Amino acid sequence: MYDVVIIGAGPSGASLARFLDKQYRVLLIDKRNLDEWPPLVNKCCGGLLAPDAQNILGRLGLGIPGEVLTGPQLFSVRTIDRDHGLERYYQRYYINIDREKFDRWLCSSLPEHAEKKFNTLFLSYKRDEKGLVIKYREKGVISEARTKILVGADGAASRVRRQADPAFGKASYLALQYWFMTQRESPFYTSIFDRTVTDFYSWIIQKNGHLIVGSALPPGEEARQKFEGLLDRLKGEGLITGEPVKKESAFINRPRDMKSIRTHRGEVAFTGEAAGFISPSSAEGISYAIKSGLLLAESINTNFPCFQKVYRKKTAALKFNIWLKNRKLPFMYNRVLRRLILASGIFSMKIR
Ligand SMILES: Cc1cc2nc3c(=O)[nH]c(=O)nc-3n(C[C@H](O)[C@H](O)[C@H](O)COP(=O)(O)OP(=O)(O)OC[C@H]3O[C@@H](n4cnc5c(N)ncnc54)[C@H](O)[C@@H]3O)c2cc1C
Structure with missing residues (x-):
């Protein structure tokens, strides 16, 4: 009998x-082969470590090894508002990482009492009089394990x-990301706002000789078509060239109200x-994943197996932070407000 079974070995798990x-x-447990090389499945991600993620890693005494970093390191965001034909640059402090290597690094130094089963798919769980029974598939064989606490750290489509x-x-958005080869330096993280593509945003990030172009789109039949339309326009403008060498997709959540956040059941x-x-x-999700994983560990450590109340309390600040970010949304996504802000040039910087 396990005390805790965790599904998902991303940053939160x-x-x-x-x-x-x-x-x-x-x-x-994770379906990815996180202890073997080469990876069979990659986590689809922009791989930018925001200041909040750097802060929590620093507070945990973790420093990222050089091989997890990738280039170029980016110091400014180029914001393109296609709805109004405006463009501005803002200073930002991201660290450009290889997301696959980052996840592997986080898993490589786990304590010995955490047993790992990678390349293993979680299927389902049921409750009986003695606790929870989980079902998983490992190398084609279906097995069961008993646990007192089950944790879903299995991402947006958990x-x-x-x-x-x-x-x-279902998760609220579908992210599509295509990788293009590039010889040119593009030392900006580009964010693109274009209503004809999505009510969220699209991005271009340079990584290790590639340009990654991605969009978070409302899921539906038109999502891929709208994304391809964006790619055509970017090609027409010379921002990307050639055919994609890799195509990725993943679901992504966008908690617009506090009801979409749930800590336990x-x-x-x-x-x-x-x-x-x-x-x-x-x-940005990596900092939230690390913080909430840490807070759950603290709650279980002090209140096993009745972690629920403490965990809910400990995560109140994270929820409040998301509530505040929702209040900030109109300044980024309301077309009139965004136009006013970009046109004013406030906080922007000039690029030579
Ligand atoms: C396209 C895209 C770009 C992004 N860019 C950034 C960025 O630049 N910076 C940033 O901070 N955030 C970014 N995010 C968000 C960020 O990737 C996530 O919020 C973060 O990874 C969440 O961490 P997690 O541990 O909760 O889940 P995940 O990282 O999604 O990990 C979940 C794990 O669970 C495993 N799993 C899932 N289902 C099962 C199953 N049934 N059985 C076994 N294992 C399972 C998966 O293999 C995975 O390893 C991006 C997201 C997307 C989709």
Whole structure:
């Protein structure tokens, strides 16, 4: 019998496993082959570490090894507002990382009491009189394990949360990301606002000889078509050239109200994007994932197995932060307000 089974070894699950007390029997499951090379499936991500993520890593005493970094390092955001034909540059402090290597690095130094099962797919769970029984598939074989606490750290389309919390439904956005080869230096993180593509935003990031072009779009039949339309326009403007060498997609959450955030249901806890912790304004999710994983570990360590109340309280500040970000949304996504801000040039910088 495990004390805690964690589904998902992304930043939230790996942080939880790292900080759970060694008195607990912990199992960490992920469908990715995080302990083998080459990766069979990549986490689709822009791979930019925002200041909040740098801050929490610093506070945890973690420094990123050089091989996890990628180039170029970016110091400014180029904001293109296609709705009004405006363009501005703003100073930002991101760290450009190889997301796959980042996740592997987080998993590589987990304590020994956290048993890992990678290349293993979580299927379902059920409750019986002795606790929870989870079902998973490892190398084609379906097995079961018992646990006192189950944690869904399995990202935006969390299977754990969909089973525990049927009202959760589908993730709110579909992210499409295509990789193009490039020889040219593009030392900006470009964010593009264009109503004809999405009511969220699109981005271009240079990474290790590639330009990654992505969009977070409302899911639906038209999503891919709108994204391809954006690519055609970017090609026409010479911002990208050639055919994509890699195409990725993933769901992404955008918590617009506090009801979309849920920390637990009975003895099933949620953390990271599975709980709904992600910025609704920028889609920055790595800091929220690490913080919520850490807070869940602290709650379980002090109140096992009745972690629920403490975890809900500890995450109140994260929820408030998301509430505040929602208040900021009109300044980024309301066309009139955004136009006023960009046209004024406030906080922007001139690029030579
Ligand atoms: C296109 C895109 C770009 C983004 N760019 C950025 C960025 O630049 N910076 C930033 O801070 N955030 C970014 N985000 C958000 C960020 O990636 C997430 O918020 C963050 O990864 C959430 O961490 P997590 O640990 O909660 O979940 P995830 O990182 O999604 O990890 C979930 C893990 O669960 C595993 N899993 C899922 N289902 C199962 C199953 N059934 N069985 C076993 N394992 C399972 C997955 O393999 C995965 O390893 C981006 C998101 C997208 C989609």
